[in-house]
Amino acid sequence: MSTMVSIGKFDYLNEPQSDTFNPKIESDKEKRNWMIHMLYIRHDYVECLKVIEEQLQSCQGLCEYAIYVKALILRQKGKIQDSLSLFQATVMLNSNNPANLKQVGRSYFLLGRVSEAIECFDEAQKLSPEDWEIWFNKGLCFGSAKQYDVAEDCLIRSNSIQRHDATYIELGKIYIQQEKFREAIDIYIEALDYSPENSELLTTVGLLYLRVGDNFKAFEYLGNSLTHDPKNPKIPPDLIIQTILATGSIIQDHSENDVALSKYRIAAVHTPNSAQLWNNIGMCFFGKVNYVAAIACLKRALYLAPFEWIIAYNLGLVHLNTGQYASAFHYFSASINLKPDFASSYMYLAITLSRLDDFDNACTAYEKAIEMESDHMFELNYAITLYNHDDFDSARHHLLQFERLFSELDEEEREAEQNVLETRQRLSAALA
Structure with missing residues (x-):
C-alpha cells in the first residue's frame, strides 16, 4: 500500500540532467546551485536573485537550474508570462x-491556455509516464475545460501511482461540480483513511453532509475538524469560518444557543466583519429571548450585507415578536423584494398586516404563500386571521386544509409541534 503525501504547491526543484559533460563548463554552471537552492527554500528571494544573476553571467546564461529557480520566483510574484519564457x-x-x-x-x-498546457503535459509524460504530478495537472486542465470524465480518469490514475491529499480534494471537486455529492463524500472519506487528521478534508466532508441534509454526520465531521486544529494555518481562513458557522448552525437547530455562541466567538476573532456571523449571533440571542441584543447584531449584519434577504427576514421576525409591526412590515417587504420566491416571507408579512388591521392585504399575502407552497402553518395562521375578522366559514375551510396537511406529516414531526396542536384545539373549539 502506498503512502499518501500532503502537499501545498507544485513548484519542485529538480536538478537538471545534461546529455553531454564538460568538467569545466559543468563546474561553472553548478558551483552556486547549492546556494540558490538554500536561499530559495528560505524564501530569501532578493538575495537568491542576486546569486542567480551572478551565476548566469559566469556561464553566459546557460545554467538551467538558475533559470528554473528564477522562473519559480517570478511566478510567485505574479509574473506568469515572464516565468513562462524562462x-x-x-x-x-x-x-x-x-x-x-x-x-x-x-x-x-x-494563463488559461488549457489546450497548450495539456500538450506540454503529454510531452512530459513521454519522458516520465508514471509521474503522479503530470496526471494530476492533466486532471486540473480537463476539469477546467469541463471535460469531467477525462479529468476524473486522470486524477484516479494519479492516485494509483501515489496518493496525495490534493488529488483527492480535486477529484472531490470534480464530483461536486457535477452535483454528485455522495460520490464526493465517498472519495473524501477514502482520503481520510490515509490522512485522518486533515482538517480541510474533515471540514469539506462535514459541509457536504450538510448539503445532502445529514446534519448528524455533518456535526460529527465538523466537530472533529475543529478538535484537531481550530486555527490550522494550512486551511484557508474562509474555510475555518465556514466550518465554525456550519457547526454553530447545527447546534442552533438543537436550541443550544449558548454553545453556538461559544463557537461564534472563535469565528469573530478571524472575521469580525462577517455578515453571516452576526446574523447567526443575532438569531442565537433571538432564541434566548434577548431581543435587544438580537436586533443590534442583526442590524450590524444588515449594515455589512444590505442585500442579504435572510438578514432582513430575520429582522422582520424579531420585530414581529416585539410588537413593532411597522418595522416588521418594512423588513419583510425588503426581504420579499430581494427574494420573492420564499413563501414563508409572505406568511409572516400577512401576520404583520393583520396586526396592522390591513385585513385585505393580509389575505392577499396568505393566498400568495399558499399558492407558492403547501404548508400546514400557512393554513392554520390564515384560519386564525379569518376567525379574528369574523369570517368563520373561510376559517373552517382553511382549518380543514390544515388538518389534511398536518396528517400527512410523519409522527416525529407531529410530536415536535405540540404548541401547534394546542392552537388548533382552541381554534377548533371556537369555530364549533
Missing part, C-alpha cells in the same frame, strides 16, 4: 528533463 528557455537547454516541461505546462494552465 521555463521555455530551460526546455531549450535540456528537453530531456520532464520537470521543465511540467513547469511550462503549469504556466500555460495559470
Whole structure:
C-alpha cells in the first residue's frame, strides 16, 4: 500500500540532467546551485536573485537550474508570462528533463491556455509516464475545460501511482461540480483513511453532509475538524469560518444557543466583519429571548450585507415578536423584494398586516404563500386571521386544509409541534 503525501504547491526543484559533460563548463554552471537552492527554500528571494544573476553571467546564461529557480520566483510574484519564457528557455537547454516541461505546462494552465498546457503535459509524460504530478495537472486542465470524465480518469490514475491529499480534494471537486455529492463524500472519506487528521478534508466532508441534509454526520465531521486544529494555518481562513458557522448552525437547530455562541466567538476573532456571523449571533440571542441584543447584531449584519434577504427576514421576525409591526412590515417587504420566491416571507408579512388591521392585504399575502407552497402553518395562521375578522366559514375551510396537511406529516414531526396542536384545539373549539 502506498503512502499518501500532503502537499501545498507544485513548484519542485529538480536538478537538471545534461546529455553531454564538460568538467569545466559543468563546474561553472553548478558551483552556486547549492546556494540558490538554500536561499530559495528560505524564501530569501532578493538575495537568491542576486546569486542567480551572478551565476548566469559566469556561464553566459546557460545554467538551467538558475533559470528554473528564477522562473519559480517570478511566478510567485505574479509574473506568469515572464516565468513562462524562462521555463521555455530551460526546455531549450535540456528537453530531456520532464520537470521543465511540467513547469511550462503549469504556466500555460495559470494563463488559461488549457489546450497548450495539456500538450506540454503529454510531452512530459513521454519522458516520465508514471509521474503522479503530470496526471494530476492533466486532471486540473480537463476539469477546467469541463471535460469531467477525462479529468476524473486522470486524477484516479494519479492516485494509483501515489496518493496525495490534493488529488483527492480535486477529484472531490470534480464530483461536486457535477452535483454528485455522495460520490464526493465517498472519495473524501477514502482520503481520510490515509490522512485522518486533515482538517480541510474533515471540514469539506462535514459541509457536504450538510448539503445532502445529514446534519448528524455533518456535526460529527465538523466537530472533529475543529478538535484537531481550530486555527490550522494550512486551511484557508474562509474555510475555518465556514466550518465554525456550519457547526454553530447545527447546534442552533438543537436550541443550544449558548454553545453556538461559544463557537461564534472563535469565528469573530478571524472575521469580525462577517455578515453571516452576526446574523447567526443575532438569531442565537433571538432564541434566548434577548431581543435587544438580537436586533443590534442583526442590524450590524444588515449594515455589512444590505442585500442579504435572510438578514432582513430575520429582522422582520424579531420585530414581529416585539410588537413593532411597522418595522416588521418594512423588513419583510425588503426581504420579499430581494427574494420573492420564499413563501414563508409572505406568511409572516400577512401576520404583520393583520396586526396592522390591513385585513385585505393580509389575505392577499396568505393566498400568495399558499399558492407558492403547501404548508400546514400557512393554513392554520390564515384560519386564525379569518376567525379574528369574523369570517368563520373561510376559517373552517382553511382549518380543514390544515388538518389534511398536518396528517400527512410523519409522527416525529407531529410530536415536535405540540404548541401547534394546542392552537388548533382552541381554534377548533371556537369555530364549533
